[in-house]
Amino acid sequence: MRVVLSGGGTGGHIYPAVAVARQIEKEEPGSEFLYIGGKRGLESKLIPQEELPFESIDITGFRRSLSAENVKTILRFLQGVKTSKRLLKEFKPDVVVGTGGYVCGPVVYAASKLGIPSLIHEQNAIPGLTNTFLSRYVETVAVSFEGSESAFPKARKVLYTGNPRATTVHHASKERGFATLGVPMGSKVVLVVGGSRGAKAINDAMIDMAGHLSRLKDVHFVYVTGDTYFEQTRSAVLEQLGTMPNYLHILPYVHNMPEVLASTSLIVNRAGASFLAETTSLGIPSILIPSPNVTNNHQEANARTLEKAGASRMILEPQLNGEKLFGAIEQIMTDPGVRRDMAEASRTLGKPDSAELIVEELRRLSALRRK
Numbered sequence: 032m033r034v035v036l037s038g039g040g041t042g043g044h045i046y047p048a049v050a051v052a053r054q055i056e057k058e059e060p061g062s063e064f065l066y067i068g069g070k071r072g073l074e075s076k077l078i079p080q081e082e083l084p085f086e087s088i089d090i091t092g093f094r095r096s097l098s099a100e101n102v103k104t105i106l107r108f109l110q111g112v113k114t115s116k117r118l119l120k121e122f123k124p125d126v127v128v129g130t131g132g133y134v135c136g137p138v139v140y141a142a143s144k145l146g147i148p149s150l151i152h153e154q155n156a157i158p159g160l161t162n163t164f165l166s167r168y169v170e171t172v173a174v175s176f177e178g179s180e181s182a183f184p185k186a187r188k189v190l191y192t193g194n195p196r197a198t199t200v201h202h203a204s205k206e207r208g209f210a211t212l213g214v215p216m217g218s219k220v221v222l223v224v225g226g227s228r229g230a231k232a233i234n235d236a237m238i239d240m241a242g243h244l245s246r247l248k249d250v251h252f253v254y255v256t257g258d259t260y261f262e263q264t265r266s267a268v269l270e271q272l273g274t275m276p277n278y279l280h281i282l283p284y285v286h287n288m289p290e291v292l293a294s295t296s297l298i299v300n301r302a303g304a305s306f307l308a309e310t311t312s313l314g315i316p317s318i319l320i321p322s323p324n325v326t327n328n329h330q331e332a333n334a335r336t337l338e339k340a341g342a343s344r345m346i347l348e349p350q351l352n353g354e355k356l357f358g359a360i361e362q363i364m365t366d367p368g369v370r371r372d373m374a375e376a377s378r379t380l381g382k383p384d385s386a387e388l389i390v391e392e393l394r395r396l397s398a399l400r401r402k
């Protein structure tokens with residue numbers, strides 16, 4: 032299969048595209064890929080590291096309010112469509128896959144104008160602007176939540192597939208996760224992370240609770256701060272503790288998150304849709320602190336679904352502090368029964384066959400192209 036992938040801005044839109052590519056490689060070795068992303072987006076860093084061919088277009092997102100910037104955005108969009116058409120004509124894909132974020136707007140739109148079949152994947156229950164716009168031009172919209180088909184009334188076909196990252200993490204090796212962290216096999220690991228770019232409020236709580244961590248014997252804590260906050264978080268913790276204890280590991284970013292998640296006993300996190308698909312695929316209990324700065328407050332809606340099922344505890348950001356967070360961690364980590372029930376509830380929400388379902392659909396679409 033020859034496949035163009037596009038999506039970006041944050042990890043939550045990039046990794047699902049990579050997960051689809053990996054599944055295609057597995058099922059159809061020798062397939063060829065081209066990833067079209069934003070010049071300045073996180074994808075321009077992550078995709079070359081994933082060893083997928085990468086081309087970029089220059090594009091910005093729409094402001095939801097009236098703004099002169101939107102005129103520039105429209106001009107960039109039109110230029111993006113032109114560049115995408117050129118790249119698509121050169122690469123000649125059988126199918127194009129968009130995974131959200133404004134960068135895939137011109138790419139998928141150009142594909143539809145050239146008659147190339149396309150599929151978009153929506154990670155959230157409430158769709159983003161770009162996917163809403165694209166839904167009328169694509170052959171298939173793949174959704175992550177059962178029942179969210181009605182969010183795309185203009186689509187030709189909506190298919191419930193879950194999030195393909197659920198498949199990636201399901202096959203990840205926990206041995207390699209423990210090795211990455213440098214902790215003994217089978218250790219209890221509490222992973223604290225603020226989405227794909229780090230979150231100041233969560234990092235502040237990490238610093239705030241650092242002095243309590245030694246109370247939990249035999250537990251390793253992994254703080255993932257995001258690149259921007261790494262130095263300041265690490266030095267604030269060091270200032271408090273004097274030296275870095277062997278049960279605390281502070282990292283700016285984790286490149287093999289599926290493996291690290293496979294070795295995790297409890298995760299403290301934002302409530303971005305890709306991360307949630309991963310944690311439920313593995314049946315990991317969680318404490319969620321939804322970001323209050325996202326469209327339609329959709330992270331809180333994501334978090335409530337898990338909380339209602341018994342898979343998560345939720346702390347809203349205004350109520351977050353080190354003591355409260357550590358209290359919630361301690362309660363879960365000192366009670367194996369609670370942990371087991373939360374894990375079970377988490378697992379029932381997971382959909383580990385997601386990438387297979389998407390690739391099956393892509394195969395159908397690329398057969399259409401060959402006809």
Ligand SMILES: CC(=O)N[C@H]1[C@@H](OP(=O)(O)OP(=O)(O)OC[C@H]2O[C@@H](n3ccc(=O)[nH]c3=O)[C@H](O)[C@@H]2O)O[C@H](CO)[C@@H](O)[C@@H]1O
Nearest residue numbers: 041042043044046154226227284285288303304305306325
């Ligand atoms: C600010 C913003 O717009 N956030 C959105 C973004 O979140 P964001 O990209 O932060 O969040 P997600 O939780 O959805 O995804 C993060 C992804 O990055 C990976 N990861 C993260 C940290 C790390 O060190 N290493 C790593 O590999 C995770 O495994 C996951 O695959 O996209 C999500 C859609 O999916 C939305 O629900 C979020 O609301």
